[in-house]
Amino acid sequence: MGRRLAGEHPVEADLVMPTPESGTPAAIGYAEASGIPFGHGLVKNAYVGRTFIAPSQTIRQLGIRLKLNPLRDVIKGKRLIVVDDSIVRGNTQRALVRMLREAGAAEVHVRISSPPVRWPCFYGIDFATRAELIATGLDTDSIRASIGADSLGYISEDSMVAATEQDPSALCTACFSGSYPIELPAEDQLGKDVLELQFPVREGADPTDVGTLDVEGVAPSAALGGSDAVRRP
C-alpha cells in the first residue's frame, strides 16, 4: 500500500516517517518506492493508553501530545512525509503536524494508506459516529487545511484493494465506500452501544438472565461470565 501511495501521491521531501506504530509498514513501502530515506521522527511513549478510545476530546488531545514525542535532531529543517494508516477524527494528525512544525520541520506532507473514512463500522470496530468523522463533510483539501499540513494524499480505494491481492468481493470496504456487505438492522438497532441497549443494567437484575438477543441466528447461549460481561457497566 505504501508503494502504491507513493506512486499516486509523490512529493519532494527529505524524510519519510511513520506515525508510530500504525503508519510504519506503509511508510517503509513509501520510502522504498520513492527513494526518499526512511526514518523515525517520533517516539511513542508505551505507557500512555490508546487516544482513539479515550472518553473525551480534551483527554484524547492531551493524550496525543503525551504519547508522541518528536525527535528534534531528526526533524529540524527537513521536508517530512508523514505516513499513517487512516484519519478518523483528524485530532491525531492535527496535533502531530503542529508538534512537527514546533520541532522545526520545514514542510509536513501527510500521506494516508487508506481512502477517506466516511462511514461508521457496524461490524465490531469501536468507531466514531458519522458526524465525528472528519472526511464525512470535508473534501481532501479542506481536511489538509484543517490538520494544517502542506499537502495531503490518500491512497485510492482501487489501489488499496489491489494491494491486498484479494478478490474484491471478499473484502469489506464499507467505512470508505458506504457499501455494507451485510444488510444493516433498523436505525434504532445500530451503533456501538447496541449491546448495552439490548441489556440495560437494572437494579437487582439476575446476571444469568441474558434476555432474547439473537444475532444473525446465533442464540445467546452466554455462560455466566458472558452475560455478566454484557451487563457490567
Ligand code: SF4
Ligand atoms: S472495512 Fe468494514 S469491517 Fe473493517 S472497519 Fe471498515 S466497515 Fe468495519
